[in-house]
Each structure stands twice: as structure tokens, then as C-alpha cells.
Amino acid sequence: MNTDSKKLRKKLLISWGNPYIFYEAILPLLPKLAKNFRVSVILQDTFALPKIFETLSVMAKEGVIEEYWKAPDNRQMLKKHLFIKSKLKIWRSKNFDVFLSGSMVQSLDRYLLECVLPDACVRVCLWTALTYLLLKEDFAKQILFGRRKNHEFPKRTEQNSKRTGFFRKLLMKIKNSGSLPKFLKIIIWSIKDYVYNVIIAVRKKINIALDRYLFPKLLAGKIFPLDSYAEFTQIASEKSSDIFIFCDEVEKKVFQGIFKKAKAYVAKYPAQGACRCKDFSRKNKAILVPVTTGFSGRFELSEEKMSLFYRDIKATLFHTGAEVVHLRRHPRDRSRWADNLQKYLQDRGIKVECVGYERPIREIMCDYIGMAGFASSALRDARACCDYAFVVGFTAISKNYVDNPEFLFGDSDGIGWIKDDGSFNPVIFERNKYNASDKKTIEEILLELTDEKSVRISEAIAQNC
Numbered sequence: 086m087n088t089d090s091k092k093l094r095k096k097l098l099i100s101w102g103n104p105y106i107f108y109e110a111i112l113p114l115l116p117k118l119a120k121n122f123r124v125s126v127i128l129q130d131t132f133a134l135p136k137i138f139e140t141l142s143v144m145a146k147e148g149v150i151e152e153y154w155k156a157p158d159n160r161q162m163l164k165k166h167l168f169i170k171s172k173l174k175i176w177r178s179k180n181f182d183v184f185l186s187g188s189m190v191q192s193l194d195r196y197l198l199e200c201v202l203p204d205a206c207v208r209v210c211l212w213t214a215l216t217y218l219l220l221k222e223d224f225a226k227q228i229l230f231g232r233r234k235n236h237e238f239p240k241r242t243e244q245n246s247k248r249t250g251f252f253r254k255l256l257m258k259i260k261n262s263g264s265l266p267k268f269l270k271i272i273i274w275s276i277k278d279y280v281y282n283v284i285i286a287v288r289k290k291i292n293i294a295l296d297r298y299l300f301p302k303l304l305a306g307k308i309f310p311l312d313s314y315a316e317f318t319q320i321a322s323e324k325s326s327d328i329f330i331f332c333d334e335v336e337k338k339v340f341q342g343i344f345k346k347a348k349a350y351v352a353k354y355p356a357q358g359a360c361r362c363k364d365f366s367r368k369n370k371a372i373l374v375p376v377t378t379g380f381s382g383r384f385e386l387s388e389e390k391m392s393l394f395y396r397d398i399k400a401t402l403f404h405t406g407a408e409v410v411h412l413r414r415h416p417r418d419r420s421r422w423a424d425n426l427q428k429y430l431q432d433r434g435i436k437v438e439c440v441g442y443e444r445p446i447r448e449i450m451c452d453y454i455g456m457a458g459f460a461s462s463a464l465r466d467a468r469a470c471c472d473y474a475f476v477v478g479f480t481a482i483s484k485n486y487v488d489n490p491e492f493l494f495g496d497s498d499g500i501g502w503i504k505d506d507g508s509f510n511p512v513i514f515e516r517n518k519y520n521a522s523d524k525k526t527i528e529e530i531l532l533e534l535t536d537e538k539s540v541r542i543s544e545a546i547a548q549n550c
Contacts, residue, residue: 095182095535096151097122098202102158102191103214104133105416109445109466110213110355112140116149117528122183124150129165129193131158132417134443156193159292166300169196173305176201183207183535189321192296195309207534208327210320211527213355214462215493216331217319218339222489228342229335270388314343321347330530332465335495353524354469356447362473365516370408372401373449373456375463376423376439377415380485385425390482394426395433397479397503401457402435404514405475410437411453413463450474454516457503459483460490468499472519477501477509498522 097118101107107128118124126141141153154172157165173196184202186194189210202208219225226232297309314323318340321327326346331337332354341349380386386394398410410430412423423439430437446463447470450456455475456467460483468476480502483490491502499521501513 094121094123096179097124097183097185097531098127098176098179098181098197099124100127100184100186100193100197102129102131102193103187104128104131104137105442106187106214106462108134108137109447111211112137112445113359113447114355114527115144117526118531119149121528121532125179125181126150126153127156127193127197128153129156129158131160134416136443159296162292162295163300165193166296166304169193170304173200181206183209183531185209185211185531187211187213188319189325189327190311190315190319192301192309195307196301196305199307200305209330209531209534210327211330211352212320212336213332213465215460215465216333216336216340216495217317218336218343219493219495220487221317222492225339225492228339231342318343328534330527332469333495350530351524352527352530353521354465355527356466356470357521359447359470360451360472362451362471365473365518369452369454370406371411371453372405372407372409373411373413373446373453373467374398374458375413375415375456375461376418376426377459377461377463380422386422390485391426391429393479393482395430395435396507397482398430398435398457399433400503400507400509401477401514404511405454407454408436410435411440412437413440414442416442446470455514460487460493464500465494468519469521473516475501475514475516477503477513479503481505481507 099111099115099118101111115124115126128137128141130138138153138155141150144150145152157168159165176197177200180203181201182205184197184206186197187210188194189198189208198208293311297311301307301309312323314325315321320340321329321344323344324346325344327348329337329340329344329347329349330352331340331349332352334351337349337351340347380390401407402410412427414423427437427439446466450467450471451474453474455477456464457475457477458464458479460478460480464476464478467474476499478490478494478500480490481504484505487493491497494500499519501509503509503513
């Protein structure tokens with residue numbers, strides 16, 4: 086490429102805190118973005134595969150990207166903040182024109198927004214995974230239908246409601262136990278779940294104190310508190326006037342109902358177009374079941390949860406003719422419960438293997454009949470990257486994470502569901518051609534935004550002359 090034409094391109098900084106989402110959705114975008122931007126990358130090393138940084142290194146050598154930085158993650162909290170502090174001056178000197186990130190509220194994002202980026206920089210947040218905006222169904226529907234006049238997010242009430250719900254469900258299980266051994270098992274598992282959740286909550290509060298208050302204050306004279314909007318959505322603060330890109334129309338509508346000053350767009354999912362299937366047939370008789378972080382950190386699951394997995398996996402195998410299940414581990418989860426689930430299924434006659442996550446879903450999905458499992462972003466990845474695979478979510482087991490898993494997926498286009506009671510429409514298991522709705526690509530939207538910015542700046546200069 087001509088050196089002079091390269092210099093004329095806008096400088097784009099991509100900052101990402103989640104390396105497996107980056108690997109799945111953002112990495113394939115880099116060559117496309119490089120056609121119109123000079124791309125620099127900051128990626129946090131949060132359970133990142135070495136291959137990701139090896140690929141970035143090759144891209145830097147080949148001139149696809151300008152450079153990249155590997156930032157420590159929250160497991161090395163002080164090291165992360167010291168690294169950021171050491172790079173602030175270098176990053177400021179780059180004078181970036183465009184900023185693209187997976188969030189506008191995490192501590193690294195706040196350092197960049199408040200200490201690095203020039204005022205004229207176009208600031209864009211791209212959210213490809215499942216969004217926190219749809220976790221609270223009642224709230225989201227009130228926004229969608231214009232029935233909510235204020236956007237307060239009461240934390241204490243929700244916490245008390247969760248505790249009340251936990252004890253109410255526990256009492257119902259005890260009431261229906263029917264025998265002393267079953268009664269004792271319910272009590273033991275309920276205590277385990279409760280203690281685990283308490284430990285996670287305490288650890289989270291300690292991390293927030295260090296990450297958002299103590300270290301940034303000592304190193305940069307800043308604090309990065311979360312207002313109720315940022316805490317609820319994990320994406321933006323109340324007065325945000327930045328630009329946001331989603332891959333689902335429902336998510337965009339809820340976001341616009343909450344953040345009046347921000348702009349929102351809907352883009353084509355990055356993995357869309359990766360399908361290499363030629364027809365409906367598939368010789369490989371395997372299904373891919375993502376083992377997600379819905380039970381992260383657990384050594385084992387209760388008999389009740391195992392049986393829900395078994396029920397829905399068995400139904401999937403029966404109605405698809407599949408012969409083997411591949412349990413795909415999650416990059417962030419180092420727990421043992423996937424091994425226990427594998428044994429549980431094997432003991433009941435299901436052929437099952439645990440497989441790795443070294444290759445992204447967009448590279449392997451076409452080797453499977455379909456994907457089925459817990460309501461995670463993996464279902465969305467699978468739907469986008471293969472036009473023929475069936476994609477099915479398990480409602481009952483997913484309620485460990487969210488009250489209405491189907492609503493969490495927005496329009497849920499192209500994804501079928503096995504209901505709470507195990508019922509379903511058999512059509513969800515058919516391999517039909519999926520035709521995604523036509524949308525602009527992320528690179529097209531970014532280019533339009535920067536062109537609009539350039540026009541506004543030119544008009545302002547002309548008016549002042």
C-alpha cells in the first residue's frame with residue numbers, strides 16, 4: 086500500500102477487555118478495518134489464548150495493524166494499573182481519531198476516555214455479546230413500550246428480592262422432598278450455592294474498591310465510580326453522549342429508551358458470512374454443547390441441574406439423529422463440573438467428549454449438525470457463523486442465570502428453545518437455510534461516522550474563516 090495514502094487514514098484505537106469475544110468477533114474485523122483506518126489494539130490478557138497474541142504479532146509485522154499492547158487483567162490488579170500508567174503518555178501522543186471498545190465503563194476504558202483520547206476523537210462502543218440491558222425483563226419491556234418514566238435501578242430491592250426468591254424456592258423444594266435423604270441433599274446443595282454466591286459478592290466488592298478507587302487515585306489522580314446506569318448496564322454512564330453499536334434491534338431500542346443523549350446503531354454480526362456449508366446435509370453426527378460460565382467455579386452440580394442437562398440433550402439427540410455430544414469448555418472457566426457432567430451423561434448411555442476452545446466457533450460450527458445448550462453468547466455466535474446448523478437453547482437450566490432466557494436474546498431470530506417442562510416444537514431441530522436480515526457492517530458504520538465528523542469539522546472551520 087502507498088505510504089502517503091496510509092498516512093491519510095484515520096487512527097483507530099481498539100481496546101478490548103474480553104479476549105475470547107475479541108477472538109470470536111473482533112479479530113476477523115481487523116483486515117477489513119485496516120482498509121480505511123490505521124489500527125492499534127489494546128487487549129487485556131484475561132484467560133487469552135497465546136494464539137490471539139501470536140496472530141496480532143503477525144498482523145503487526147504484515148502491516149495490517151500498526152501495533153498492539155498486551156495489558157494484564159484483574160487477576161493482577163496492581164500490575165494492570167502500573168502497566169496502564171506507564172503507557173498513558175505514549176497513547177496520548179498517538180492522537181487517535183476513533184476509539185472502539187466493548188464498554189465505556191470498565192477501568193481501562195475510563196483511563197483511555199479521561200486521560201488519553203483527544204476531545205475530537207469519535208468514541209464508539211461495540212456490544213456483540215448478550216447484553217445486561219435485557220437481563221431484567223420487566224424493566225426492559227417497560228422501556229420498550231414507553232411505560233416507564235424514570236430509569237432508577239434500585240440495587241437493595243433487587244438483592245432482597247433475590248434472597249426472598251432463594252428462600253422461597255428452598256422452602257418449596259423442602260416441602261416437596263418426600264424423604265429424609267432427599268431433604269438433606271436439598272439442604273446441603275442450597276447451602277453450597279448460597280455460600281458460593283456470598284463469596285463471589287465479597288470478592289467483587291474488594292475488586293471494585295481496588296480497581297476503581299484506590300489504584301487509579303494513587304497513579305493518575307482519578308477515581309472511576311459506577312453510577313446506577315453503568316452498574317446496571319455495564320456499558321454506559323447516565324450522561325453518555327457516545328456512539329453505540331449493537332447486533333440486535335431489541336437491544337438498541339431498550340438502550341435508546343434509557344440513554345437519550347447517545348446514538349445507537351444496529352450492525353451485522355461480525356461472524357456473519359463465515360459459513361462454508363454447501364447444503365443442508367452433514368455427515369458429521371455431532372452436536373456442540375457450550376459449557377458456559379453460568380456455573381463458573383463449581384466443582385460439581387446438583388443432581389437436579391445434571392438431570393435438566395440430560396433431559397434436554399437426550400431430546401436433542403433423539404430428534405436430530407446425532408450420535409455424539411461435544412462439550413465445549415469456556416475459556417474463563419477452570420472448574421471441574423464439565424468433567425462431572427460428562428460422566429453423568431456417559432453413565433446414562435450418551436456418547437460425549439469434552440473438547441477445547443482453541444479454535445473460535447466461527448471456524449468449527451459448520452462441522453456440526455447444530456448447537457444446543459445453556460443460554461450463552463455462544464448460541465448467537467453459532468447462529469451468525471453457520472447458515473444451516475440448528476441452534477437451540479435450554480430454558481430450564483438457563484434459569485440459573487436469567488429468569489427469561491429467550492427474552493435475553495432480543496429478537497432471538499434463528500434460535501429455537503426447549504421450554505421449562507421439556508416441551509418444544511420439533512421444527513427447531515431442522516437444518517434449514519437461515520437468512521439473516523440485511524444490515525450495515527461494523528466497518529461501514531465506523532467509516533460513515535468518521536466521514537460525518539470530518540464534514541462537521543470542515544463546516545465549523547469554514548464558518549470561522
